[in-house]
Amino acid sequence: MRTLLLGTPVLLKVRFHGRGGQGVKTSCRILGRAAFLTGYVAQDSPIYGAERRGAPVAGFTRIADQPILERGYIFDPHILIVMDETLLEDWMAKPLEGLVDGGIVFINTSHHQHFPETNNHYIVVEHNLTDEALDIIGKPVISAPAAAAAAKLTGVIEKQALLEATAEELYEIGLDDETIQKNLHVVSNVFEKVPTVPHRFNEAPAARRQVISLTVGKVVLHEISNMGNAYLRRTGNWRIFRPVVDYEKCTGCMICFIYCPDSVISLDEANKPVIDYDNCKGCMICMVECPLRAISAVREGKIVA
Amino acid sequence: MMTGNTAAAWAARLADVDYVPAYPITPQTEIIETIAKWTSEGVMKAKLIQLESEHSMLTAAGTASLTGARVFTATSSQGLLYGFEMLYSIAGWRAPIVLVNVSRGVAAPITLEPDHNDVLAARDSGFMQFHAETCQEVLDLILIAYRVSEDKQIMLPSIVNMDGFYLSFTREPVRLPSPKTVADFLPPYEAFKPFRANTSVVKGPPVLGGHIYTYFKYNLHESMNRALAVFEKAAEEYRHLTERDLRLCEGFMLEDAEYVLVMTNSFTTAGRKAVKLLRERNIPAGLLKITVVRPFPKKQIVDALRNRKAVAVFDQNISLGLGGILYNEIAGTLYHAKNRPETILSVVGGLGGKYIALEEFETIFDLLIHPEKIDSTEPVFLFRKDELRDVEKALKLAGCGGWFG
Incomplete structure (x- = not known):
């Protein structure tokens, strides 16, 4: 050792x-x-x-x-x-x-x-x-x-x-x-x-945590808003690449809309895709499926959420 | 005159249940057949559905209960085990269903006759457990189970247990309370934030980080413990309405008893007979029947058993490699009691419905009177010479002598 x-x-x-x-x-x-x-x-x-x-x-x-x-x-x-x-x-x-x-x-x-x-x-x-x-x-x-x-x-x-x-x-x-x-x-x-960083850890003794005797005293049902709530969670920041639509090339065939596994593509009046970047995870299936190659992958540069 | 199964069906009918998901298994089938007959005749309003398995059946039962429906269902043995994982979920969802388990030994070897390894496997699931001695108790306990389960302080599901054959197919007089009496006793079920098509409701969300899980588990445990008092109050009201006396645990010739046998379920009846006989021989024998197995009435058991000379716990089950399940629970409960009985004997018998002869009960009490004969590390395993001869005959016919000769 x-x-x-x-x-x-x-x-x-x-x-x-x-x-x-x-x-x-x-x-x-x-x-x-x-x-x-x-x-x-x-x-x-x-x-x-x-x-x-x-x-x-x-x-x-x-x-x-x-x-x-x-x-x-x-x-x-x-x-x-x-x-x-x-x-x-x-x-x-x-x-x-x-x-x-x-x-x-x-x-x-x-x-x-x-x-x-x-x-x-x-x-x-x-x-x-x-x-x-x-x-x-x-x-x-x-x-x-x-x-x-x-x-x-x-x-x-x-x-x-x-x-x-x-x-x-x-x-x-x-x-x-x-x-x-x-x-x-x-x-x-x-x-x-990666530089060598000298260790200067200053480990203070942890604050004492109090042990309690748990008494709830009533029935607690499961109405708990737990972490990972799908509605509150913005999954847009999972992206490494962002799908970007070239609206000049797009014919409004709706294939990206159909294939999007997360339903984050909606359609405008001309049936052209509108991507919800707050929630798009950047799987790029839309890019692969687009028959006209009208969707490209752009490297993400900033945090969206 | 009615069978335990019919009594169970009557209880569901009187409780005016809304939904009965079902899957057939002997010896429980007659319950569902009876309900099916009534629903098809229109005398019972409940919706009866046959699912494709007990797992689906229990899932349907729990989820329907969360919509605000009063749910009744029944199963047995292999069926209970097949749906087993849902038991924990239903309890965790706080869905107050009532499930009748008709006890039957678990395969292999396969049997149809009762013991309690099936129902006791569910003892840690969060279902309350009420164990019936008679067909009348089957009916009474189902009604009380709904009352306790749906109590806002409790909100936990219940299992009402009856022994296959010894109760399920055995007819005896059963008094039915009037629908009016039941309606007075059992208020309508009110679900908390029931599932509705147009609102989002969270039931049983995933939790990571053990503290949230612990909090909810502890909350279930607390509710279980509260159910002892809620049961006693409900039973008292039921007593006023029907003159039937149900207790968490019940003594028989117990008052001055020095040697006490602890039992559950239908074999208790035979235990009573044995105790009576010993009393005729001036032996101060007595019996304690435990009706409510979960929550476990620790205080009542301690009060009933302290100051006795010797106690035997009869387990119609076996935790292989350990012994009787209830023996270990009762011994643990008595450990901290002042003046606990010096001798606590573990007896395992009645597996797969094996009949218990009077001689076997006598053997138990003989050991209580002469504790020096007891090997405290192993349960007494009730078996008779005539039974062994019978087994040996069957083995010989099969041409099987076993690996070791």
């Missing part, structure tokens, strides 16, 4: 936030395996709800130099990896919640500066993983690059272990050699580019 470097906690906690389909689970696994291969005790796990693309997902990796005596959700991470910047404003994912004082927030962003440069409570590192993945891998899947960013920020993972872990995890989920090689290429780039 290796001893964690001086200045780091005995147990280093990393939390990943992303969306279903981005590779959050694989990220936390790559980091976990990389830590294990470096010689630490590691533990990784994901948590997700509705199994669907785009829904908020979290992953957790614990790294220690002695047996880990906790499991499950990480409430007080040292390092946060936000794989989708739109989650910063998601009232369900709440990615910044619980970050320890002096903790590190990594944000995958295509347009920098979500936060002021200096912040007394945490250190922000921003990097554009999605475009790097699009350039080299050809798909916006950022499990391996996000793990690379996390590995660098832990300050304790060896690059060789990271590459080995990446290859192993991606092989296990069935990727072909070529795709794995491309991922290793991105991982290597990201590991070099």
Whole structure:
């Protein structure tokens, strides 16, 4: 068992936030395996709800130099990896919640500066993983690059272990050699580019939480407006690409209207499509089905929700 | 004179139920046949539908209840288990249906005769459980079950249990209360925010993060516990209206009893006979029948059993690898009681409807009087020599001696 470097906690906690389909689970696994291969005790796990693309997902990796005596959700991470910047404003994912004082927030962003440069409570590192993945891998899947960013920020993972872990995890989920090689290429780039951030975690003892004796005293029926309410939730910020209609080419054949799986395309008086960008998830089925190629994909550049 | 099944059908008719989703299974079928006859004759207004399985049947029952319909249904054994996952949902939805379970041993080997592994499998589901000893109690408990289930402090479904054959197909005198009496006793069911075509209603939403789940589970538990007092109040009113006396648990020759047998369901009748006989021999025997199994009337059980010399719990069920289910619940309940009986004997018998002979009851009381003979780690498994001979004969005919000779 290796001893964690001086200045780091005995147990280093990393939390990943992303969306279903981005590779959050694989990220936390790559980091976990990389830590294990470096010689630490590691533990990784994901948590997700509705199994669907785009829904908020979290992953957790614990790294220690002695047996880990906790499991499950990480409430007080040292390092946060936000794989989708739109989650910063998601009232369900709440990615910044619980970050320890002096903790590190990594944000995958295509347009920098979500936060002021200096912040007394945490250190922000921003990097554009999605475009790097699009350039080299050809798909916006950022499990391996996000793990690379996390590995660098832990300050304790060896690059060789990271590459080995990446290859192993991606092989296990069935990727072909070529795709794995491309991922290793991105991982290597990201590991070099993400800066080394010295750890200055200031773990204040947690405020004591009061244990109560629960008495409800009445029948509580299920009229609870729970998180994930379909009406309140704007799914437009799941998009990586935005379908844009060229109304010059469009003949109003209504095929996109029929194929849209989320019913976010309505028709105007001329039967031409009107896309509800608050809720369109960017699946691009409309683009594929349009017989006139009148719908194109435009890379999203800003947060819509 | 009527069978337990007919008594159950009468209770549904008197309760003026709106909807009866059904799926046939022996020994429950006669209940639905009777209701089908009445609805086709027009003497009963309920809508009767046959579904394609017990799972669908229970789903239909729970959801219909959430629209504000009073729902009755019945099943048995394999059928209850086939619909099992819906039991937890119906309870969680707070849908106050009444389900009659006609107890039947669970396969394999397959049987039609009763024991309580079917109904007791549902003991943690959030359904209240009322277990009947007589055909009369079947009727009475269904009416009381509706009253308790639909009480605004409770809003939980109920199972009324009767033993297959011993009650379901056994005729005995049953007094029917008048429709007026039932109407006085049982006010109309009022659903909270019922399902309607034009409004959005949330029932049983997904919750992640264990605290919300815990809150709702605890809320169900609280309602269950409140049901003890609500049952007692309802039973008291029922007593005034019908002169029939139903209790959470009921003593027989209990007052000065030193040796007490705890039982449930129809075999209690045979237990009464055995106790009477022992009393004739000057043995201070007594019996405690538990009618309400969920919520579990802990206080009443402790009060009834403390200061006794020895207690035997008769389980017509077996948790394989542990023993009797109710024995373990009662032993746990008594542990913290002052002056608890020194001896608590576990007896397993009547599986698959196996008859309990007087000699077997005598054996139980003999052990209570001579506790030094008891192996406290294992239940006494009631079986007779003549029965063993019979089994061995059947095995010989089948040419089977077993793996070990």
